[in-house]
Amino acid sequence: MKLNALFNRSLWVYHFNSGSCNGCEIEIVATLTPRYDPERFGIRLVGSPRHADVMLVTGPVVHRMKDRLLRVYQQIPDPKIVMCIGACGISGGVFYESYNLDGPVDEVIPVDVYVPGCPPRPEAIIHGVVKALEKLERLQGVEA
Amino acid sequence: MSGESKKAPYRVPIGPNHPALKEPVMFTFELEGEVVRDVDFAPGQAHRGIEWMGMRRNPVQIVHLTDRICGICGVVHSLSFSLAVEQIAGIEVPERADYIRTIVHEFERIQSHLLWAGVAAHELGFDSLLHLTWRVREEAMDVIENLTGNRVNYGIVQVGGVRRDIVPEQHAIIEKCLATYEGLLDTLLSFFLDDRTIRMRCRDVGVLSRKDALELCTVGPTARASGVNVDLRQDYPYAAYGDLDVKAVLPDRYLGETHGDVYDRIVVRLLEVGQSCQIIRQCLSEMPAGPITAEEKLVKLLATCKKATGEGIGRVEAPRGECLHYVRMEGKDSPASWKVKASSYSNLMSWIPMLRGSQIADIPIIVASIDPCLSCTDRVAIVRDSRRSILSKDDLHRLSVEKTRRLQG
Numbered sequence: 001m002k003l004n005a006l007f008n009r010s011l012w013v014y015h016f017n018s019g020s021c022n023g024c025e026i027e028i029v030a031t032l033t034p035r036y037d038p039e040r041f042g043i044r045l046v047g048s049p050r051h052a053d054v055m056l057v058t059g060p061v062v063h064r065m066k067d068r069l070l071r072v073y074q075q076i077p078d079p080k081i082v083m084c085i086g087a088c089g090i091s092g093g094v095f096y097e098s099y100n101l102d103g104p105v106d107e108v109i110p111v112d113v114y115v116p117g118c119p120p121r122p123e124a125i126i127h128g129v130v131k132a133l134e135k136l137e138r139l140q141g142v143e144a
Numbered sequence: 145m146s147g148e149s150k151k152a153p154y155r156v157p158i159g160p161n162h163p164a165l166k167e168p169v170m171f172t173f174e175l176e177g178e179v180v181r182d183v184d185f186a187p188g189q190a191h192r193g194i195e196w197m198g199m200r201r202n203p204v205q206i207v208h209l210t211d212r213i214c215g216i217c218g219v220v221h222s223l224s225f226s227l228a229v230e231q232i233a234g235i236e237v238p239e240r241a242d243y244i245r246t247i248v249h250e251f252e253r254i255q256s257h258l259l260w261a262g263v264a265a266h267e268l269g270f271d272s273l274l275h276l277t278w279r280v281r282e283e284a285m286d287v288i289e290n291l292t293g294n295r296v297n298y299g300i301v302q303v304g305g306v307r308r309d310i311v312p313e314q315h316a317i318i319e320k321c322l323a324t325y326e327g328l329l330d331t332l333l334s335f336f337l338d339d340r341t342i343r344m345r346c347r348d349v350g351v352l353s354r355k356d357a358l359e360l361c362t363v364g365p366t367a368r369a370s371g372v373n374v375d376l377r378q379d380y381p382y383a384a385y386g387d388l389d390v391k392a393v394l395p396d397r398y399l400g401e402t403h404g405d406v407y408d409r410i411v412v413r414l415l416e417v418g419q420s421c422q423i424i425r426q427c428l429s430e431m432p433a434g435p436i437t438a439e440e441k442l443v444k445l446l447a448t449c450k451k452a453t454g455e456g457i458g459r460v461e462a463p464r465g466e467c468l469h470y471v472r473m474e475g476k477d478s479p480a481s482w483k484v485k486a487s488s489y490s491n492l493m494s495w496i497p498m499l500r501g502s503q504i505a506d507i508p509i510i511v512a513s514i515d516p517c518l519s520c521t522d523r524v525a526i527v528r529d530s531r532r533s534i535l536s537k538d539d540l541h542r543l544s545v546e547k548t549r550r551l552q553g
Contacts, residue, residue, distance in 0.1 A: 017190070019189070019192055020190070021192075021212045021214055022167065022215035023212070023215025023216075023218075023296040023297050026216060026296060027296060030282070030285070030295075033278035033282075034278070034279040062189070062190055062191055063191075064188070064189050064191070065168065065190070068160065068161055072161065088212075093212070094197075094209050095197065097200065098194075098196070099196060100191055100192060101192070118297060119215060119295075119296050121295065
């Protein structure tokens with residue numbers, strides 16, 4: 001990881017709940033609060049997908065959320081990174097056999113970074129964002 | 145809103161995904177200027193079919209599914225499900241396990257109430273207070289992680305007991321955390337209650353009268369803030385609560401009067417943090433020695449559950465109010481029927497009287513004030529089509545009766 005190139009701009013994230021149990025939401029908010037404080041690296045949660053660089057998707061994509069997930073995904077300007085947080089977004093997790101799932105997430109939208117865990121620890125989420133940063137830099141062709 | 149009015153009502157849809165909402169729910173507000181005339185909401189956006197899945201798994205597996213009904217109140221669901229199954233199978237839970245369950249349960253209440261306090265501060269635009277409460281909340285998360293191995297979705301409760309013991313070295317860690325909170329409580333109370341802005345934003349906002357609270361069957365802090373003296377820990381003790389001295393926290397005991405507004409809900413929740421500290425301390429000093437589970441071998445436990453027939457109900461006072469699990473076993477691996485009533489399910493209807501007549505700007509804090517937990521609720525919410533999203537009391541009653549009849553077979 002090369003600090004100069006990576007931290008030359010801030011990364012804004014938008015969080016989308018696609019039918020999660022709330023565990024990942026809580027950990028995402030816990031990640032943003034003073035104990036971990038990723039805002040010192042410019043990582044912050046924004047309210048509109050149009051302002052975001054990264055989309056955090058939690059939950060197994062329940063039926064009613066599929067269309068909304070697609071629409072929100074399209075609203076995020078390119079280049080964008082999609083992070084899938086939590087086991088149920090990656091594989092369905094404990095909900096794998098439910099009749100109401102249209103997921104996992106990568107069957108609906110392309111996913112760049114997977115953060116496993118049920119729910120993942122804040123450190124894991126930050127690690128995921130750093131991975132996302134590296135990928136975003138590559139996409140934008142920034143010289144390291 | 146009545147359709148007779150000639151003026152077209154001004155409708156503002158909010159949700160299902162909206163930055164002010166932490167979870168998906170769809171609101172439709174009917175506005176007249178700045179005032180909310182009527183409100184309609186459609187939950188069920190996060191329905192995952194958990195009960196359906198549960199009926200295909202055995203009780204030992206379901207306990208881990210119940211953890212994931214809701215990420216905030218995990219132990220509540222697994223505890224009430226276990227209580228129901230233990231009731232059916234006649235499993236006697238060792239006393240020590242009851243105490244450990246109570247301790248983890250109360251730590252969950254502490255972190256949940258602090259979480260809520262932070263969200264409430266955020267909805268009021270008081271972000272520094274959000275960060276402060278979430279920073280102190282991490283202390284409880286550390287202890288929970290130390291006790292259970294997980295920060296969220298603890299997985300400590302199992303049918304017949306708990307999966308981890310509390311060893312003497314952990315007493316010091318718990319004690320340190322309790323001392324921190326007891327020292328902080330006065331600071332938090334003064335931040336929230338003596339602040340002029342918070343008082344102006346919360347006093348007499350989102351009022352739920354005692355009569356409405358009773359009629360809408362609200363539970364937990366929402367009901368207690370309206371002066372309804374309900375608390376399962378006091379009324380129908382479970383786990384170790386029978387041995388402990390728990391009294392429902394009512395706002396008039398602290399402030400001398402009950403308004404039933406958002407301010408009172410803050411009072412109740414913050415005081416309950418202090419109450420939980422006392423309960424945990426009492427549990428630690430009175431905890432008996434002994435085994436932590438009735439049956440260590442899971443295969444044997446499964447065999448016992450498989451043989452069991454009958455029905456059981458587990459009721460637990462969640463941070464948000466009463467949580468109820470109904471289970472019926474018919475001598476098979478998986479339960480014949482499983483029904484969950486989460487606390488927010490009882491509380492959601494109270495939004496309507498609270499929001500009617502309020503200002504648009506007060507919507508977020510009023511919505512947040514009942515501490516809604518939609519992932520709990522959305523397993524059961526009945527949404528047939530998007531237009532008919534509110535069910536009248538009669539409809540709810542009819543559906544409820546139908547479901548009861550169906551469960552009775």
